[in-house]
Amino acid sequence: MLRLRPFRLETFKVFCRHASKTGGGKPVDSNALAQLEEGYKKLVASNSKSLLKKHLKKDIFDNLKKKTTPSFNSSLLDCIQSGLCNHDSGVGIYAPDAEAYKTFADLFDPIIEDYHGGFKKTDKHPESCFGQGKDFANLDPNNKYIVSTRVRCGRSVKNFPFNPCLSEFEYAELECMISGALNTMSGQYKGGYLPLCGMEKSVQQKLIDEHFLFKEGDRFLETAGASRFWPIGRGIYFNEARNFLVWVNEEDHIRIISMEKGGDLGKVYDRMLGGVEALGKYLQFSRDQRLGYLTFCPTNLGTTIRASVHIKLPNLTANPEEMQKLATKYNLQVRGTSGEHTEAKGGVHDISNKRRMGLTEYEAVKEMYDGIRALIDAENKVCK
Ligand code: ADP
Ligand code: DAR
Numbered sequence: 001m002l003r004l005r006p007f008r009l010e011t012f013k014v015f016c017r018h019a020s021k022t023g024g025g026k027p028v029d030s031n032a033l034a035q036l037e038e039g040y041k042k043l044v045a046s047n048s049k050s051l052l053k054k055h056l057k058k059d060i061f062d063n064l065k066k067k068t069t070p071s072f073n074s075s076l077l078d079c080i081q082s083g084l085c086n087h088d089s090g091v092g093i094y095a096p097d098a099e100a101y102k103t104f105a106d107l108f109d110p111i112i113e114d115y116h117g118g119f120k121k122t123d124k125h126p127e128s129c130f131g132q133g134k135d136f137a138n139l140d141p142n143n144k145y146i147v148s149t150r151v152r153c154g155r156s157v158k159n160f161p162f163n164p165c166l167s168e169f170e171y172a173e174l175e176c177m178i179s180g181a182l183n184t185m186s187g188q189y190k191g192g193y194l195p196l197c198g199m200e201k202s203v204q205q206k207l208i209d210e211h212f213l214f215k216e217g218d219r220f221l222e223t224a225g226a227s228r229f230w231p232i233g234r235g236i237y238f239n240e241a242r243n244f245l246v247w248v249n250e251e252d253h254i255r256i257i258s259m260e261k262g263g264d265l266g267k268v269y270d271r272m273l274g275g276v277e278a279l280g281k282y283l284q285f286s287r288d289q290r291l292g293y294l295t296f297c298p299t300n301l302g303t304t305i306r307a308s309v310h311i312k313l314p315n316l317t318a319n320p321e322e323m324q325k326l327a328t329k330y331n332l333q334v335r336g337t338s339g340e341h342t343e344a345k346g347g348v349h350d351i352s353n354k355r356r357m358g359l360t361e362y363e364a365v366k367e368m369y370d371g372i373r374a375l376i377d378a379e380n381k382v383c384k
Helices: 009-021 030-045 051-055 058-064 076-085 105-115 168-182 201-209 219-223 265-280 320-329 361-383
Strands: 146-155 191-195 235-239 244-248 254-261 306-312 332-335 348-353
Touching: 030 051, 030 076, 051 076, 051 105, 058 105, 076 105, 076 219, 146 265, 146 361, 168 191, 168 235, 168 244, 168 265, 244 265, 254 265, 265 361, 306 361, 320 332, 320 361, 332 361, 348 361
Parallel strands: none
Antiparallel strands: 146 254, 146 306, 191 235, 235 244, 244 254, 306 348, 332 348
């Protein structure tokens, strides 16, 4: 049974004011068009390796540059300004609202196909099939390689646009709805919500350094318009054991995270699944028939699951070509110790499944499981 917050007339009035202000179908203004043309010219001339540069061909650019989404008036500039400003983007595009995936499908579809290993515009993401933790043995029972294991998924709350289209009030409204649902959690999930507003800077930095809390001032998100009114509406939920966390309104409305020391992937995964189920009793999540669960970034669509290990593989690290060859073979993403766009510190890499669409939740976690086992086997072979 879904228990929504009591209807609040002022919420509805603000929503109408916001929607009327941003009602779709308005032509793109000349200033935005000029920015778009200028930014596109610079991108084409750059040595960017982003998927945006790879797939935004001139004919697609010309066909899309004057389009806007029907409900929130999001433009092509709103979608790609992060990639135009940051030529070192890996992807370079976000959806300001769910309709953008359809309005700008000619650009999103080839980028989705490229990133998610061949998910074509005619493909349909499968229905959810989560499997369960006992399907996955401990990846490192002797604690030789794996420092910690983390599994996360993202969820967007129905009837709210993504970050760049949220009003200040809607950030607060979402935070209220999500933290309200979190504060009903019991058993191993019982804990407390910490808004970023009012959080001591030293506490915030410690949580970031411990890899619990998201970083601040991400230039990719800032230039995508996802950091407006910061830190209003943003925060983190912890359970008492601090192995279940929820990020509120960072990149997505909700990131549901389970993590702990060691390699017990099954236990970490089960804990995340229980959290998703508990929150789903109070909140309605946005799910598209074809794209699966909807998120702000196209790299997170579908299952939205990233299963990762912080792992030390000194021999493979000394042989990066071999490491990358295996990562490619098993659809793994090798990142630095603090996640994307960071370097490995102390030989610790963050290695996770790369693709999230065109496979079930169980298959996405299995792909990471098989890949990490293959990396550990290779580490042993290289060492002998
Ligand atoms: P996401 O990985 O959810 O897409 P980010 O890359 O922005 O989000 O940040 C992930 C955070 O979680 C980073 O601080 C990263 O160091 C941390 N992290 C990722 N995997 C693990 C892990 N297995 N153990 C501990 N921390 C992790
Ligand atoms: N930083 C952007 C997005 C990459 C995917 N990571 C997300 N969504 N957190 C880039 O294009 O590099």
